Amino acid sequence: MSHAAELPLIVAVLVGLLVLTGAVLTLIGSLGLVRLGDFYERLHAPTLGTSFGMACVLLGSVLFFSVQKGRPVVHEVLIGLLVVTTTPVTLMLLGRAALHRDRQEGNRRVPASARPTRQPRAP
Amino acid sequence: MSRFLPHPVISAALLVMWLLLNQTVSPGPVLVGLVLALLGGWALAVLRPGRPRLARFGAVLRLTRAVLVDIARSNITVAGLILGRSKTRRSGFLRIQLRLRNPQALAVLACILTAAPGTAWVEFDAEEGWLLLHVLDLIDEESWARMICDRYEEPLMEIFP
Numbered sequence: 058m059s060h061a062a063e064l065p066l067i068v069a070v071l072v073g074l075l076v077l078t079g080a081v082l083t084l085i086g087s088l089g090l091v092r093l094g095d096f097y098e099r100l101h102a103p104t105l106g107t108s109f110g111m112a113c114v115l116l117g118s119v120l121f122f123s124v125q126k127g128r129p130v131v132h133e134v135l136i137g138l139l140v141v142t143t144t145p146v147t148l149m150l151l152g153r154a155a156l157h158r159d160r161q162e163g164n165r166r167v168p169a170s171a172r173p174t175r176q177p178r179a180p
Numbered sequence: 181m182s183r184f185l186p187h188p189v190i191s192a193a194l195l196v197m198w199l200l201l202n203q204t205v206s207p208g209p210v211l212v213g214l215v216l217a218l219l220g221g222w223a224l225a226v227l228r229p230g231r232p233r234l235a236r237f238g239a240v241l242r243l244t245r246a247v248l249v250d251i252a253r254s255n256i257t258v259a260g261l262i263l264g265r266s267k268t269r270r271s272g273f274l275r276i277q278l279r280l281r282n283p284q285a286l287a288v289l290a291c292i293l294t295a296a297p298g299t300a301w302v303e304f305d306a307e308e309g310w311l312l313l314h315v316l317d318l319i320d321e322e323s324w325a326r327m328i329c330d331r332y333e334e335p336l337m338e339i340f341p
Contacts, residue, residue, distance in 0.1 A: 102297075141291065144295065
């Protein structure tokens, strides 16, 4: 980070834009945790940060270090790969835990099973 | 494949990952990476017999492109939904009957649907293939179901025959 000033202007602007976009997307995702209504809705909010929020920050990082070191630096790709494959597991676990709890409590707003039931659902 | 190298693709991927992490191709890390790749392949062979057969490289590319486009689009949509103040938005559960049964293909589909903002994989009924999703912006159930079948399920069935 110490040689950030030596970066060409166009690269610096691009890196700045990418990192800022990623940060803003992640922030909006975090805001969603506060603003959205119930647990299942809130499940969607953090994926902003783990999909394109993350991708923008990683692209910025790849660009910055590749230009600064004068060779391709791509090991950030690994972060992306690991985040993409592990977040769904956590989210699914949380979603299923919530569903299990709601069913135990007899909450009528969650479906009783993945199969459609004969009874008409509440409008 | 052979007893020595049961999962060549996985082992190769592990080796590449190790070298990327170390950011070098000097002999020491390569040797450690090779040992790691072999151990990883053996461990997988012990865990699960049978290898996924990946066919149709073109279909993989097409699916990847569709997923990237959809994730970008749904990022913008969901960001708008979070910031907006609309009271008309309706979220809810959605059932889709899938023809897909291959476990690896289902795992990929779960990753895609959960990674994309706006859809979350909640439950899957393996016997009859019913998938329970939670959708943040459930305007038109029919179009969601068609979108998932056409854009993801079809190519996945091609890729994992």
